[in-house]
Amino acid sequence: MHSTAKLFAALLLLAGSRLALAVNPSADIDALVHSAAAEVMQQHQIPGLAIAITAQGQQRFYNYGVASRQTGQPISSDTLFEIGSISKTFTATLATYAQAKGQLSLDDKVGKYLPELQGSPFAEVTLINLATHTAGGFPLQVPDAVHNTAQLMDYLKAWQPQYPAGSQRTYANPSIGMLGVIVARSLHVPYAHALEQQLFPALAMPNSYLQVPANKQALYAQGYSKDDAPVRLNPGVLAAEAYGVKTSARDLLHFVEAQLGQAELEPALKQALSATRTGYFTLGAMTQDLIWEQYNYPIALDALLQGNSSQMAYQSHAVSALQPPLPAQDAVWVNKTGSTNGFGAYVAFVPAKQIGIVLLANRNYPNEDRVRLAYRILSALE
Template structure:
C-alpha cells in the first residue's frame, strides 16, 4: 500500500523526526495488518501539534489523506453530545439530575421516564440495548420503544453501553432548549468550540474532503440515517479539528466560561466500573495506567455485556492525573481519542476502515508512552 508522506508541523527538527519514527512504527504495520486504506494521526504535546497522514482517503480517486480529511468518528460523537448536554446544564437550561420525563412528558409513567439525564448519559438509567431493534426507525417508533420499555435493572446498578441511552440523553437536551438536537449542535455548540470543519451533515463545500469508508469486504460505505444517529455516532471531523477538541480538554477555552465548565462536567466521575470511571462521553483511568487495563476497558465485552457499577456520590471532579479515552466506529471507519491532562498530551487516530479497538489502543499507548522518554 502506498503511504502518503507523514507531515509534522510546529516541532523542532529532532523531535519531529523522533516522533515521526515512533508513529510510523505503530501505524504502518497496523495498516498492513488490517487492510486500512488511509489514516490520519494527530498528537498534541505540551503546546505543539503534530500531524501524520497515511494512504488514501479514496482508493478509487487516489485522494491522499491530509490533516483536513473528514472521517466518520462513530461513538466519539458521544463526547460532543455530552459537551452539548453539559453546556445546557451550565447555562441553567437543563438539570442533569432531573428525570427524563421532565423534558419528554410522553415518558411520564414509563420505566425509563424516571431515569435521570445524568444516568442516561452514563449508560446506567437501565440496561438498555446496544442498538435499537431493526423495527425501530421513525421518531414515533423510537418514542414507542421507550414508552413500552420494561425495566431490567435497578437504576445505577448496571452499566450497559447503549446508543438508545446516549441518544435519549442528547435528545432531552435539545427538548430542554426547545430546539432540535442537530440545530443546537450545529449552530451553537460546534462554533463555540471553535470547530470549523466538524459536521453532522457534511456541506457541499466540504464534501471533497469527506473520506470514503470501506467495510469488511473492502466495499465503499458511509454511515446512513438511523434513530438518534446524530446524538450517538453522527459526527464527521478532521484530525486537525479533533485535535483542537482534545486541546480544549487539556486547556479549556478561557473566553467561554460555559465551555470550560461543561468540559469539566464531561470529565467528571459518575459511576465506577472496575478500573474505569465513567464520565459523560469520556471514560477515564487513574494515571499512570497499564495497557492491560485500557485493553479491558475498551474490549468488546465492555461494549456488549452489562457491567456491575455503583454511583459515585458526590461525583468526582475532573482529574488531571487520568487517561481519558473514547473509541468510535461506523461500518467503514474507526477512531480513537485519548489524552492525559497532567501530561498535556493527547492523540487522535482516524481510519477509513473499522478495525479492532485493541489495535487502536495499543498504537496510541505505544506512541504516547514513547513521548515520556
C-alpha cells in the same frame, strides 16, 4: 590549555545537542509514528489513517494512505472521517453546556423533559443515567422496527428495565441518543442546529458536521467495510445524537486541546467540558464519566485493553456509584472509541501531562489495536 579549552567547548556543544534532543525529540517521535502507523495499516489493510498529536501545546499531524482507493486522493489533516461513538462526547458536552447556562439539570429525571412518557419506567431515569450507560439495560442499537419519532416514543413507553438504574453499565445508543433529544428540547432548537450552529462554532471546530455540505464532499473520506466494500453511514433513528458526527483530525485535536485547557473558551463552555469528565461510577480500573472513560494515570496497557474490549461494549457489568461524584481529574488517561461500518476512531488524552492523540481511519479495525497504537505513541511523548 588552548587544546583543553577546545575540548571542553566541544563537550559542552555535544551535551547541549543531547539536551535539545531530549527536550524536543522530534525525529524520534516521527520515526516511531511512521513505523507504528505502517504496522497497523498493513495488519488491517487500512486505506487511510490520520494521526494528530498534541504535546505541551505543540501540534503534530501525520497523514498516511488515501481517502478513496477509487480517486487516490491522499489523506490530509482536514479529511472528514466518520467518528462513530466519539460523537457521544459532543452530546454529553451539549448537555453540560445547557446545564451551565441553567437550561437543564443532569440530576433531573427524563419525565420532566418528555412529559409524554410520564408513568413509564423510562420517565424515572435520570439524565446522568443516560450519559453513563446506567439507565437499566437498553440494547446497543435502536431496534430495527423503530423508524421515526412516534415509533421511538412508543418503544420507550413500553420499555422495561433489566436492572435498577445506576446498578449496571450497559453500553447503548438509545440512552445517550435520548439525552440528545432532551438537550435539544431544553435549548428549543433541533439537535443538528445545537451541534452545528452552537457547539462546534464555540469550540472552534469549523470542519465538523452531521450532514457534510456539498462544498465539503470532496473532503469526505470513503469508508471500507470488513469485506473491503465501499461504505458510508446509513443513519437511523438517534444517529445524530449517538454516532453521526463527521470531522477532521485537525478539528478533533482542537477538541482535545480544549479538554486540556489549552483553548480560549467562554466560562460556561469551559465549565461544561470539565463537567463531562466528572466520574460517577467505577468498573474495575475504569471510571465512567459522562460518556468519557478514564483511568488513574499512569495506567498499564492491559487495563486499557480490558476497558476498551468488545466485552465491555456488548455485555452488562455491575458498577459502583461514586458518592459524591469525582470532580474532573488531571492524573488520568481519558479516552473514547468510535466506529461505523467503514471507519474506526480513537481519542485519548492525559491532562497532567498535557498530551493527547487522535486516530482516524477509513476502515473499522479492532479497538484494542487502536489503543495499542495510541499507548505506544503517547508513552514516547512523556
